[in-house]
Amino acid sequence: MALKILVTAKRVEDPESKIRVRPDGAGIVTEGVNYKLNPFDEIAVEEALRLKERHGGEVVVVSIGVDKSQTELRAALAMGADRAILVRHDGPLDPAVVSAMLQKIVEAEKPDLVLMGKQSIDDDQNQAGQYLAERLRWPQATFASKEASLESEAEQKKDPGVVLGADGRSLTVVREVDGGVETLVLALPAVVTTDLRLNKPRFASLPGIMKAKKKPLQELAAAALGVDLAPKVVVKRLSEPPARKGGVKVADVEELWKKLHEEAKAL
Amino acid sequence: MSNVLIVAEHGAGAIRKATLHALAAGQEIARRTGGQVHAALLGKGLGPLAADLAAYGVEVHVADAPVLERPLAEAFAPVLADLAKAIGATHVGAAATAFGKDVLPRVAARLEAGMATEVLGFGGDGANVTFRRPMWAGNVLAEVEIATAVKVFTVRTTEFAPAQRAAAPGAVHAVAVSIDPAALRTRHAGFREVKSERPELTEARVVVAGGRGTKGDFAPIEALADALGAAVGASRAAVDAGWVPNDWQVGQTGKVVAPELYVAAGISGAIQHLAGMKGSKVIVAVNKDPDAPIFQFADYGLVADLFQALPALTAKVKAEK
Structure with a gap:
């Protein structure tokens, strides 16, 4: 039972980059900042590829963003995705709006499954997957994880962490929730958002990178989707959190204890 | 209304x-x-x-x-x-x-x-x-x-x-x-409570975290954590090395914590990690390298080998209880 899977691939600031706020508070300093595929989306791409390798089907990656998001789409194609869609949009990406755009893509592509990172590491909103599921009235499983560790044999064999039912129409998902691990069975089509422990994404191979250059990448303008593009959440001002004042060095454990006990009252 | x-x-x-x-x-x-x-x-x-x-x-x-x-x-x-x-x-x-x-x-x-x-x-x-x-x-x-x-x-x-x-x-x-x-197209099929003697990382009042400097030996980290009733955290380096479970990871791609006290041992202080813990009220850094970036964020820095300093601190905590 082949699966058609739509996966999101957002272009975000490299988590290793130092993020600084512009003096006017209207944005962040982008000079010298590297960009990459959102790490949670990378996990979603990996999971989609594993499902395809097991069951057959097609993996379509979609990005909403500036022209340069092609780089992140090509990265996903190099990992093994089949084709890509870029919705060109230069402006704030609010989950309410993003999900409305994705709804249009889903209606056109009719995937069996949408896999998304649980959040993008720029806005950290953790909403788009859930908004999309509700707009589509589809079931959802957020924070998809698995019981097996990332050092396990199953992981070495690249077994999918989300498991397709024998009927090919349901998906079993283990999710990290408060105080434990929950298992949900979703009737497809469904939306699944990925957490850190679901898998270890593969590195693109050199042949993969070469092949990716020739894979189809369709572009369309956000305005062509016919959704209201006005952000629902408006960022008024950005600031940097109060800087931590330079600390003191202590000579030994005895002094450290004293400071923590008497000065900081933390112990 | x-x-x-x-x-x-x-x-x-x-x-x-x-x-x-x-x-x-x-x-x-x-x-x-x-x-x-x-x-x-x-x-x-x-x-x-x-x-x-x-x-x-x-x-x-x-x-x-x-x-x-x-x-x-x-x-x-x-x-x-x-x-x-x-x-x-x-x-x-x-x-x-x-x-x-x-x-x-x-x-x-x-x-x-x-x-x-x-x-x-x-x-x-x-x-x-x-x-x-x-x-x-x-x-x-x-x-x-x-x-x-x-x-x-x-x-x-x-x-x-x-x-x-x-x-x-x-x-x-x-x-x-x-x-x-x-x-309904969602069916609940099970729940496994994850029982830990330690508090949940994001809710703990105290977090003791280890990094590359542990060389994979988290025993001193865990001993101090248990003496303090703290949760255990780890840097991405320690998690990626397979030394500790992924859900211990504190950082931008892991968990964001803001405890009253955060003890970082053998953690250099990569941006990735700092992003996950710099909201902590008091930060203590124990590191052999006096130039480790973590010292710029720590309220109290101790330049020392964690394998000596942590057991000493653990003993002190136990003695003062």
Whole structure:
């Protein structure tokens, strides 16, 4: 039972980059900042590829963003995705709006499954997957994880962490929730958002990178989707959190204890 | 009307602590908007929980039905959205727990509302209440406005003191539930409680974390953590090396923590890691390398071998108890 899977691939600031706020508070300093595929989306791409390798089907990656998001789409194609869609949009990406755009893509592509990172590491909103599921009235499983560790044999064999039912129409998902691990069975089509422990994404191979250059990448303008593009959440001002004042060095454990006990009252 | 609806959580027959922090956030919004705080309690066989919640002086709306036994977002969202409309809620919130983050965006979608996640505080008054929230893993603070009539949010519980019981309890109302269980396409198939002798990383008052400097030996980290009743964290380097489980990872792509005390041992202080812990009240760094970047963030730095310093500190903690 082949699966058609739509996966999101957002272009975000490299988590290793130092993020600084512009003096006017209207944005962040982008000079010298590297960009990459959102790490949670990378996990979603990996999971989609594993499902395809097991069951057959097609993996379509979609990005909403500036022209340069092609780089992140090509990265996903190099990992093994089949084709890509870029919705060109230069402006704030609010989950309410993003999900409305994705709804249009889903209606056109009719995937069996949408896999998304649980959040993008720029806005950290953790909403788009859930908004999309509700707009589509589809079931959802957020924070998809698995019981097996990332050092396990199953992981070495690249077994999918989300498991397709024998009927090919349901998906079993283990999710990290408060105080434990929950298992949900979703009737497809469904939306699944990925957490850190679901898998270890593969590195693109050199042949993969070469092949990716020739894979189809369709572009369309956000305005062509016919959704209201006005952000629902408006960022008024950005600031940097109060800087931590330079600390003191202590000579030994005895002094450290004293400071923590008497000065900081933390112990 | 500009009422605030707070979605309660419960487990093991009690209202969860996180909900009390969310109620406090709701009370602050109500002060700014002149509205009333209401609470939604959904589940099956809720019994005395409604009264427990009403004791905080909020009007409680109880939806008690078999179909709501498990907190499935697909089932909870329509009940909550209908309730929010019925009571004229302008603000709908919850704690930024796995539950809150799972369910609230679906409620927002139903209400055509914008949403702010992991809110740290509020500004402004009336319809123009603004929300302060972290972006880029807390490297940036954003003041945001939600442009829709209804505003949805989750709050970081560590930023709000828990609500206090009121002199007079709030009224309790029953909510009719018309969800057809057969129409649900999500099925709960199991729950495994993860029992740990240690507190949960994001809720712990003290976190002791280890990094590359442990060379894979977390025994001194865990010993100190246990002496302090602390949770154990790790840097990405330690997790990637396979030394400790992934869910110990503190950092931008792991967990963001803000305990009263964070002890970083053998952690150099990569940006990735700092983003996940620099909201901690007091930071202690123990590292052999006097030039490690972590020392620029630590309130107290000790240049020492963690394999000597941590056992000594553990002994001191035990002796002083």
